[in-house]
Amino acid sequence: MVTTLCGSWWLPKSPISTVTSALRPSVCSGGAAAAAVVAGQRRSEAGGLWWGPGTASGRGIEAVPGKPGPRCRGVPDSWRRSPPLPVPMAGAVGGAGGSGWTWRPVARDPLLARAFHSCTELRGRFYLVGGLLAGGAREPSNDTVVFDPAGGQAVRVGTQDGPRRSHHDAAPVGGRWLCVVGGWDGSRRLATVAALDTERGVWEAWRAAQGNCPPAGLSSHTCTRLSDRELRVAGREGGTRTQRRYGSIYTLRLDPGARTYCYKEEGCHTVSRSGHCAALLQSPGLHQGHQLLLFGGCNSAEPEVAGRWSHGRIKEEPLVAPRLTEQLARLVSSGQGSRQGPRGLRHHSCSVVGPFAVLFGGETLTRARDTICNDLYIYDTRKSPSLWFHFPCADHGLKRTGHRTCLWNDQLYLVGGFGEDGRTASSQVCILDFFI
Incomplete structure (x- = not known):
């Protein structure tokens, strides 16, 4: 089965700490400015999120409130209905200016x-x-x-x-x-x-x-x-x-x-x-x-x-x-x-x-x-x-x-x-x- 990390899935209401821990990127170097910004934005959206891990076209890993996005071709309905928790971003985040890099699945x-x-x-x-x-x-x-x-x-x-x-x-x-x-x-x-x-x-x-x-x-x-x-x-x-x-x-x-x-x-x-x-x-x-x-x-x-x-x-x-x-x-x-x-x-x-x-x-x-x-x-x-x-x-x-x-x-x-x-x-x- 081909697993494509794209499309949008419903993430039920969860405690803020649980949701943000799944979304938080890994900090690898420098300060945590950029990580704090990303986690803060997603923390405010927690409670009922449409999770869109992004596609090869460049959409970021993002939590988007509201209606689901377009269906993802090539992903079975059963996988779309009860997906595993998405893989968080990992990488290196820079210091005060928030400069850094990351590998996004x-x-x-x-x-x-x-x-x-x-x-x-x-x-x-x-x-x-x-x-x-x-x-x-x-x-x-x-x-x-x-x-x-x-x-x-x-x-x-x-x-x-x-x-x-x-x-x-x-x-x-x-x-x-x-x-x-x-x-x-x-x-x-x-x-x-x-x-x-x-x-x-x-x-x-x-x-x-x-x-x-x-x-x-x-x-x-x-x-x-x-x-x-x-x-x-x-x-x-x-x-x-x-x-x-x-x-x-x-x-x-x-x-x-x-x-x-x-x-x-x-x-x-x-x-x-x-x-x-x-x-x-x-x-x-x-x-x-x-x-x-x-x-x-x-x-x-x-x-x-x-x-x-x-x-x-x-x-x-x-x-x-x-x-x-x-x-x-x-x-x-x-x-x-x-x-x-x-x-x-x-x-x-x-x-x-x-x-x-x-x-x-x-x-x-x-x-x-x-x-x-x-x-x-x-x-x-x-x-x-x-x-x-x-x-x-x-x-x-x-x-x-x-x-x-x-x-x-x-x-x-x-x-x-x-x-x-x-x-x-x-x-x-x-x-x-x-x-x-």
Whole structure:
């Protein structure tokens, strides 16, 4: 059953303390000004509320007195008549100015509960491939789930011959194919390419072209799209016993017409990394162009350059998130964040939003216990040198590792990942909201 957190339900008259305790957001950093405002507004409305947790279109989690809102398509009447208490917002709220951030739940479905999967936006849908369904699992899943962020619904792709993968990466190609690169299949690390033809709903095993020089095997690596024909691969090559002191960088060229791929090892190298993330950003300063930065995956707080391209070499993508970009700019200017980058972080998420790289969660290498994190990091490239901003969070319910974030329709979505115990996969989909 698909559970979509939208529509309106009747919440019977209850004591004010009971209602507001269900509605109150979690305060994670700074003062509680914004939380007090939200709780105060909802406290005054308590007594007989129509509860509307919001939709993917951007309605907030709100308590609205009066008549019920429109019926939510895709939600059974039985669920609508006697719903569970809604999931409260959780996040970090700032100090005197009320600036801060929060993850707002917008959907929930057991099909989405997985970690170390890939989540790729293609034609307004999120394609989730493989992953581990529970902590300690050795064999990854081979299913493919498509999530519609506009409707809040998830369905499993009918084909049963998908690649069995975890700790892999994926990229959209030609607006039609979803190419899965490398990963762990339950017994070994691979460097092969499997592609889902989204028009036909069929998986294809592409073959290596002549001159292919593949890595020893890839897992917990990154695969960044440079064009429809070219990807840049960086990170773990081979197992821990065969890992070198440095990491190789590969250009992966794709030929969708011939259904072939070809690896070429680049002359430059990086620090040996695993479980890192990559962000293709415009170069700051006078020399315009693009650079590929690697974050985390080793005991370092500094990003590393895995490629530079002069102006015009990388096709400019139109800005798809002007509102979210403005909100991030206001958040880093609020004075709430510390100038600190993530040190020793791995299996976190990263999404590029305009001039910002937005990192969340992950597992820290600097602690022996309580290693799973829930902090937000923003890397700002608008000036040279670029700046880090760290926004901590104390809400343990937000801890995530092996999750993914995905940008669509001016909103940043959080999908999957293991929680605080490192074993239970989240079935929620959340979007990043701000108190500014």
